[in-house]
Amino acid sequence: MNSLxxxxxxxxxxxxxxxxERHISRAALRLQLSQPAVSHSxxxxxQLLDDPLLVRGQGGLVLTPRAHELAGPLAEALAQVRILLGPGGFQPATARRTFRxxxxxxxxxxxxxxxxxxxRKAAPNIDLTVTQSSRESMTGQIADGELDVALGAFAFEPEGVRTAALFNDDFACAVDAATVRDTGRLDHVAYLARSHVLVTGPTERGEAIDAAVTRLGGRRKIACVVPHWSVAPGLILGTNMVLTAxxxxxxxxxxxxxxxxxxxxxxxxFTYSMIWPEKADADPGHTWLRERVQHAAAVTETEDESAAISLRG
Known part of the structure; x- marks a missing residue:
């Protein structure tokens, strides 16, 4: 065992x-050090950890399994050291940190x-690294300290994980407006008669929608499955397909x-929530980030309530 x-x-x-960063030059720039100094470190x-940590892979440097194991505990340890040695409270304008x-x-x-x-406005040296995975994986990574914050519709809260509800959302339908000029909408018969676009990713699989359709005694005909919400609305333009999202x-x-x-x-x-490690409660920087997440969600909630978009029906 190494001595401190x-x-x-x-x-x-x-x-x-x-x-x-997974890149020596970018890490050097971030640390305001020379590239040789970072390479030497x-x-x-x-040598200290008896592991290569970063190795050449397709597209650049990749982390070894040992480096992946270290990422969470390292971030947690450094957060505690910064609390211990830093000034009272959190100074976003001067803080340098990456949140996962x-x-x-x-x-x-x-x-x-x-x-x-x-x-970016309040803390120009704070970086955000955003990943995507299943709800189960995100919850596990939060519990293990590998993530700082995860957002999603979480059904359970394991030990060591905190939860805060951000807002509620529901589902609506979209079609090419030219296909519903007379009514501006579809009844359930016309809805089931059309083909559908389904968004299915690590955290969305459309079970709630299909369960509701099943209760009507019907079944959706899925013509296209995509992994991202952002592309789905554009796919139904110029077609008679329906998107329920x-x-x-x-x-x-x-x-x-x-x-x-x-x-x-x-x-x-469903309720959209934020989860984080219970151990981060004492971290002022982490508290600051969670407050920013809640503010961003609250602005969304307010804007949605006053939005000019009208849903026909």
Whole structure:
């Protein structure tokens, strides 16, 4: 076991930057060090940890399994050191830090743009790294400290994980407006007669929609399956296909060529939430980030309530 007396703790700051950037030159720029200095530190880290940490792969440097294991505990340890040695409270204007977030395409559409603008304005040296995975994987990564914040519709809260509801959402339908000129909407018979676009990704699989359709005694004919909300509205233009999606995504991607209307049957809505590691509660920087997430979601909620987009029906 290595003795702390023989370790330069500045190496851990270099390691944090290398794991985040996966590029020696970018890590050097981020740390305001020379590239040779970062390369030298990497060599020392490899010797200290007895692992190459970053190796050549397709498209550049990739993390070794050991480096992946270190990422979460390293971020947590450095956060605690910064709390211990830093000034009282959190100074966003001067802070240098990378927060690791996870969310689906949904969150990237309805929350992330406002969050990023808020963070960049108040804390220009705070970076956000955003990934996407299943709800189960995100929850596990939060519990293990590999992520700082995850956004999603979480059904359970494991031990060591905190949860805060951000807003509620429901489902609406969209079609090419030219195909519903007379009514501006579809009844359930016309809805089931048409083909559909289904958005299915790591966190959205359309179970709630299909369960509601099944209760009507019908079944959707899926003509196209895509992994991202952002591309779905454009796919139905010029066709008679139907897109049934979370209302906020349709509003975020609204197009005057689309007719957006209430679903012709009841689909249960969902609560969109933020989760984070319980151990981060004592971290002022983490608290600041969570407040920014809640603010971005609250702005979304307010704008949705006053939006000019009218749903026919």
């Amino acid at each position: 007396r023989g370790i330069d703790l500045n190496l851990l700051v270099v390691l944090e930057a290398l794991l985040a 990497l060599a020392r880290l490899r 977030l996870a969310m689906s395409d949904y969150g990237a559409l309805v929350v992330l743009p406002r969050l990023l603008r808020t963070v 979370a209302r906020r995504t349709l509003e975020a991607l609204a197009d005057e060529r689309l007719a957006i209307f209430e679903a012709p049957f009841t689909i249960p809505g």
